[in-house]
Amino acid sequence: MNKIDPDSIHDRVEYVKYMFENTDKHPTAFELFVLPLAAYDKSGKLVSADKKFRAFTGITEDDIKCGTANIFDCLNKENKGLVSAAKKAFTGEEVIMHDLECPLCPATDGVKSEICRYHDAVFFPMTNGREPVPYSGVLLMDE
DSSP states (O other): OOOOOHHHHHHHHHHHHHHHHTTTTSTTTTTTOSSOEEEEOTTOBEEEEOHHHHHHHTOOHHHHHHTOOBHHHHBOTTSTTHHHHHHHGGGTOOEEEOSOSOOBOOSSHHHHHHHTTOOEEEEEEEOTTOSSOOEEEEEEEOO
């Protein structure tokens, strides 16, 4: 399997950070991003997730608004290191994981094949220049 170029990953991450931090200027950009992505706080509570991420996991906008959606519940724990990568982003590091098997737990069997085409994930801090890191993000990539 081809690895995604680290420069390409960095560009995607920077774009996602920009979208998240400027939702007032671009309210639908984060929502309609072409790859599954989500932002979460240190406890794992999702603060935002795009349509693909929600469709794959069965999480609703109301789940996010109510604070009941958690990134750690969404990650497929059969992939060693996913949870620790999600936590490590709060140290200020980007963590790139390759060759994953179905990185998210599918909401239904109908979306499983769609999720399983994503084999790479990057977990990254969303700092906006603040310490400690208030949010982190996860972006799934296929190639």
